[in-house]
Amino acid sequence: MSLKATHPPDTPLYPIREVSRLTGVNSVTLRAWERRYGLIRPQRTPKGHRLYAQDDITRIERILQWLNRGVPVSQVADLLDQPETIEAPTPxxxxxxxxxxxxxxxxxxxxxxxxxxxxxxxxxxxxxxxxxxxxxxxxxxxxxxxxxxxxxxxxRRTLEAFLRSQVGIRLHYANQATRGPLILLNAMPDDPGPLWVLMSALMASEQGYRVQMLDHSLPLEDLPQAVARLHSSMVLLSSGQRESDSYINQALPKAAEALNVPIGVCGEVARLRENDLRDGPVHMLGDDLPQAIARLRPLLRESGVL
The missing domain is CATH 1.10.10 (Arc Repressor Mutant, subunit A)
Structure with missing residues (x-):
């Protein structure tokens, strides 16, 4: 089958940057879906620039639906033309x-x-x-x-160093390209390394936030000064550990009361300690990192930042 799509002459066509904005899929991914799997077939201008019609955008949205249901991209092509009621393949x-x-x-x-x-x-x-x-x-x-x-x-340290380098490069350029709220992201004291912080930073940056990442735990009493000096809109703490009872039940709520910005918790600690902090001033965002970062926006709206 040819990868070249044709549409009626009066069909509105969109450049890749606009399709990326509309669908939330970055241009690198859109090109990979086209080149590697033939999932989408945009038209081309005489100079080779991609142009997408509305049915291409609809197809991209269907691809996202399958991916979000846990289907690997290698299997999506066989499912796109199936009825929408078809169930996703088993894991x-x-x-x-x-x-x-x-x-x-x-x-x-x-x-x-x-x-x-x-x-x-x-x-x-x-x-x-x-x-x-x-x-x-x-x-x-x-x-x-x-x-x-x-x-x-x-x-562990090799993986941390690798991700710190890769995520750090991404954050550097993303922070320059956005004017979104600044999230101060810090590890909790019992976490042996910054893996959860790095994953959280990657996700927050993707959602348009500027991120100041501290991969070593900053004492809670220093958070107000850090927020003021870095002009942070929110503090986000992350850990893969349970953390101590005194930290969770006493120190953390006390620190949240002293801050003039929201403080949230994500990572495994949010699952392990969900009941401990449910009704206090600390916002439990969950261990699912994409969902946790998605929950930041309502908090920032509530605090008047957005």
């Missing part, structure tokens, strides 16, 4: 499990060239929320559970 039919196993093996083998390739490929082929939910977050959870039984500091 065993997908290749997410094999992708997770592959990523974990690459991390544990300290194969940095392959790790870089998988990192960039995952962010090119999938919306960031899907890449984090289906690939990166599950692998980090598996590794942290394994490290809790038998620590492997070399693998």
């Amino acid at each position: 065993d039919a997908g290749d997410w499990a094999s992708q997770r196993q592959q990523l974990q093996a690459i991390i544990e083998a300290l194969d940095l060239p392959k790790l870089e390739a998988v990192y960039h490929q995952s962010l090119a082929l999938y919306p960031l929320s899907v890449a984090i939910n289906e690939l990166w977050q599950p692998v980090i959870l598996t590794l942290e559970a394994k490290w809790a039984v038998q620590a492997d500091q070399l693998v």
